[in-house]
Amino acid sequence: xSNAAREFLxxxxxxxxxxxxxxxxxxxxxxxxxxxxxxxxxxxDWDAARLRCQEIKWEAVNNLDRYLLEFEQRVKDRxxxxxxxxxxxxxxxxxxxxxxxxxxxxxxxxKSMVSEEIHLGPALEKLGIKVVETxxxxxxxxxxxETPYHIVTPAMHLNRTQIAALFKEKLGDVDTDDPQxxxxxxxxxxxxxxxxxxxxxxxxxxxxxxxxxxALTTNEGNGRLCTSVPRIHVVLSGIEKVIPRLQDLATxxxxxxxxxxxxxxxxxxxLAGGPRQPNETDGPEEFHVxxxxxxxxxxxxxxxxxxxxxxxxxxxCINACPVFRxxxxxxxxxxYMGPIGSVLTPHLRGLNEFQHLSYASSLCGACTDVCPVxxxxxxxxxxxxxxxxxxxxxxxxxRMGFALWRWAMKDARRFRVAGWLARFGMRxxxxxxxxxxxxxxxxxxxxxHAALLAPAKSFRALWGKQxxxxxxxx
Amino acid sequence: MGExxxxxxxxxxxxxxxxxxxxxVERQPLVLRSFEVWTISGRMAKVALFxxxxxxxxAPEVGMDMVLVLRRLGFEMEFPEKQTCCGQxxxxxxxxxxxxxxxxxxxxxxxxxxxxVCPSGSCTTMIxxxxxxxxxxxxxxxxxxxxxxxxxxxxxxxxxxxxxxxVGASFPHRVAIHDSCxxxxxxxLKQESRELLRQVRGLELVEMPYSEDxxxxxxxxxxxxxxxxxxxxxxxxxxxxxxGAEFVTATDxxxxxxxxxxxxxxxxxxxxxxxxxxxxxxxSPAKRRxxxxxxxxxx
Numbered sequence: 091x092s093n094a095a096r097e098f099l100x101x102x103x104x105x106x107x108x109x110x111x112x113x114x115x116x117x118x119x120x121x122x123x124x125x126x127x128x129x130x131x132x133x134x135d136w137d138a139a140r141l142r143c144q145e146i147k148w149e150a151v152n153n154l155d156r157y158l159l160e161f162e163q164r165v166k167d168r169x170x171x172x173x174x175x176x177x178x179x180x181x182x183x184x185x186x187x188x189x190x191x192x193x194x195x196x197x198x199x200x201k202s203m204v205s206e207e208i209h210l211g212p213a214l215e216k217l218g219i220k221v222v223e224t225x226x227x228x229x230x231x232x233x234x235x236e237t238p239y240h241i242v243t244p245a246m247h248l249n250r251t252q253i254a255a256l257f258k259e260k261l262g263d264v265d266t267d268d269p270q271x272x273x274x275x276x277x278x279x280x281x282x283x284x285x286x287x288x289x290x291x292x293x294x295x296x297x298x299x300x301x302x303x304x305a306l307t308t309n310e311g312n313g314r315l316c317t318s319v320p321r322i323h324v325v326l327s328g329i330e331k332v333i334p335r336l337q338d339l340a341t342x343x344x345x346x347x348x349x350x351x352x353x354x355x356x357x358x359x360x361l362a363g364g365p366r367q368p369n370e371t372d373g374p375e376e377f378h379v380x381x382x383x384x385x386x387x388x389x390x391x392x393x394x395x396x397x398x399x400x401x402x403x404x405x406x407c408i409n410a411c412p413v414f415r416x417x418x419x420x421x422x423x424x425x426y427m428g429p430i431g432s433v434l435t436p437h438l439r440g441l442n443e444f445q446h447l448s449y450a451s452s453l454c455g456a457c458t459d460v461c462p463v464x465x466x467x468x469x470x471x472x473x474x475x476x477x478x479x480x481x482x483x484x485x486x487x488x489r490m491g492f493a494l495w496r497w498a499m500k501d502a503r504r505f506r507v508a509g510w511l512a513r514f515g516m517r518x519x520x521x522x523x524x525x526x527x528x529x530x531x532x533x534x535x536x537x538x539h540a541a542l543l544a545p546a547k548s549f550r551a552l553w554g555k556q557x558x559x560x561x562x563x564x
Numbered sequence: 565m566g567e568x569x570x571x572x573x574x575x576x577x578x579x580x581x582x583x584x585x586x587x588x589v590e591r592q593p594l595v596l597r598s599f600e601v602w603t604i605s606g607r608m609a610k611v612a613l614f615x616x617x618x619x620x621x622x623a624p625e626v627g628m629d630m631v632l633v634l635r636r637l638g639f640e641m642e643f644p645e646k647q648t649c650c651g652q653x654x655x656x657x658x659x660x661x662x663x664x665x666x667x668x669x670x671x672x673x674x675x676x677x678x679x680x681v682c683p684s685g686s687c688t689t690m691i692x693x694x695x696x697x698x699x700x701x702x703x704x705x706x707x708x709x710x711x712x713x714x715x716x717x718x719x720x721x722x723x724x725x726x727x728x729x730x731v732g733a734s735f736p737h738r739v740a741i742h743d744s745c746x747x748x749x750x751x752x753l754k755q756e757s758r759e760l761l762r763q764v765r766g767l768e769l770v771e772m773p774y775s776e777d778x779x780x781x782x783x784x785x786x787x788x789x790x791x792x793x794x795x796x797x798x799x800x801x802x803x804x805x806x807x808g809a810e811f812v813t814a815t816d817x818x819x820x821x822x823x824x825x826x827x828x829x830x831x832x833x834x835x836x837x838x839x840x841x842x843x844x845x846x847x848s849p850a851k852r853r854x855x856x857x858x859x860x861x862x863x
Contacts, residue, residue, distance in 0.1 A: 106795035452782025475658030534787035538794035539825025549624035
């Protein structure tokens with residue numbers, strides 16, 4: 091078992107028993123689901139829209155080389171810079187080198203999961219550069235010195251009282267739990283940062299190939315301030331975010347907003363495509379796009395799993411996931427949590443270290459049901475499990491267990507005898523009141539359940555008796 | 565002169581009228597119904613039973629209840645004794661090479677069956693939805709797809725194939741439905757079990773909040789990630805209790821075994837019962853067979 095797996099088990103068990111956490115998440119998900127349902131009903135045909143988005147992303151991912159080069163060319167034509175980063179380190183170094191070379195002392199960041207993925211914040215801070223998260227949720231978790239709890243709603247795990255206490259402690263000038271006043275306090279603090287930062291960092295919801303622009307959506311307008319006020323604008327994006335045409339946004343934007351929060355469209359939808367042009371009045375002096383690979387090319391080469399790159403990071407699967415609701419976003423210990431995280435992380439960071447996430451699912455399929463680009467998420471979890479077994483990455487005892495299982499299941503007589511032995515054992519254990527103790531082979535089950543009661547006779551025995559067949563007697 | 569529509573109408577109406585007045589028909593309305601259904605298709609279909617391994621060993625009453633209902637409806641049944649398991653435990657754990665021979669065996673055993681009925685949405689899903697992928701590239705691939713089309717989950721078989729919703733059951737209790745994930749999302753079954761339950765005499769069907777949320781069983785997930793699984797089960801149990809039902813039912817025994825273990829540990833009064841268990845009840849109290857109450861050794 092990897093360290094990550096051990097930590098996951100520990101943290102998941104702890105959160106599973108945390109009833110306050112359970113209640114906060116339930117409330118958050120309830121209001122999301124109500125909004126999401128309203129949002130979907132605004133579509134004439136939500137499933138047709140999903141299908142269209144799936145087609146767009148399929149086209150983009152299967153022609154990634156072409157569209158990325160087209161995007162790069164157009165950005166360069168307008169005087170922007172494009173840097174291809176093969177891994178986190180290269181991406182991080184590009185940004186830190188740029189910040190050092192330009193004498194940057196403060197960076198404002200709009201929400202970007204890729205920046206979390208490459209651990210950019212700590213790298214900049216190590217150089218003495220102040221990094222300010224400007225998305226309200228991100229700002230809150232930054233004040234708490236935490237990572238985002240959820241890719242769309244980073245502070246979902248906190249209630250109003252907790253946030254009020256946090257602001258009182260960290261900002262000083264506010265002592266209320268009125269949401270409006272809390273937001274106003276954050277706004278006052280952030281305004282100062284927007285206008286004193288030399289560098290703005292943003293993510294990108296989409297990279298539009300034919301326009302050579304990044305498409306960015308935020309609900310607070312912070313994205314727009316990050317991309318236009320500071321002297322330098324750096325975009326961090328995974329290579330899979332490219333889409334062919336500007337007109338594709340007509341479908342993708344509303345679908346992303348609906349799946350993400352239930353809104354018809356996000357409040358601020360921004361397109362940015364380069365530094366300030368001679369005839370323009372505002373915008374950054376420098377425009378850099380860092381295209382991060384970090385394992386995505388390998389996923390692209392894997393035809394069976396390539397579809398995972400269709401993800402538009404809306405967070406719908408995370409909200410739908412009963413495991414996520416139980417263990418919470420931090421237990422995963424990864425940048426991407428929930429179903430998409432459990433599918434993606436083993437590809438990006440190694441199957442050996444993160445396969446446990448692909449096993450930590452009841453395979454209920456709720457994620458696949460809600461995915462707006464129709465990624466077959468729970469099937470990909472199964473594929474990851476298959477690949478973990480193929481790589482001989484599973485415990486010896488489990489491999490032996492299934493070899494034995496196969497031997498027993500290939501013959502009805504053997505199955506019957508094995509079944510009888512198991513039931514007999516369970517009945518003896520139960521008779522001796524040893525359920526759930528160390529001698530109980532059904533301990534993993536009986537630890538969490540009232541004892542499993544084994545019947546004296548199997549179905550085939552009862553059927554044989556009733557139908558006079560040559561069935562067994564047990 | 566051919567048959568006048570009015571004549572047909574009259575004779576059918578006459579037949580139904582007679583059925584209502586004849587006491588012996590009233591005692592056996594279901595024989596009449598299945599007669600109607602199966603004479604239209606021209607013959608009685610023989611049904612092969614697939615009893616999943618854990619139902620066979622841990623919940624045989626579910627299989628027997630299903631047999632009882634099908635027999636009451638007039639179906640002839642066979643139980644191919646060579647059957648063991650569909651292979652899902654190994655498949656879901658990633659052991660596709662171990663699951664494959666077990667799946668191939670299943671296809672060979674059931675390749676000649678006209679219709680296969682199974683009291684589990686999960687195992688039906690394995691055969692219908694996952695065999696094509698598991699057996700891709702093997703000689704049995706096409707055969708597996710054909711067999712998959714003929715395997716039906718119990719409620720699906722009754723409502724969609726046999727087109728029966730009234731099975732002559734009586735169960736005067738308040739019952740809530742948990743929508744088992746595989747039946748719901750892989751087989752797209754939701755209304756079937758409800759339609760069947762609405763016809764049960766005396767039964768009050770109640771909806772529990774979040775009935776579509778997973779109960780947390782998930783096969784080996786329940787033992788590998790026991791704490792998560794139990795917490796999910798706890799949420800489900802709470803929702804089921806809040807519905808005010810006396811029984812919670814589902815189409816999958818696996819969900820119910822899990823929920824039963826959770827409910828009994830909570831000391832809940834709520835009991836679990838498989839859909840087949842409800843449909844098998846005809847009203848005589850002696851025949852009621854809910855799962856047993858908390859055992860002596862329970863903590």
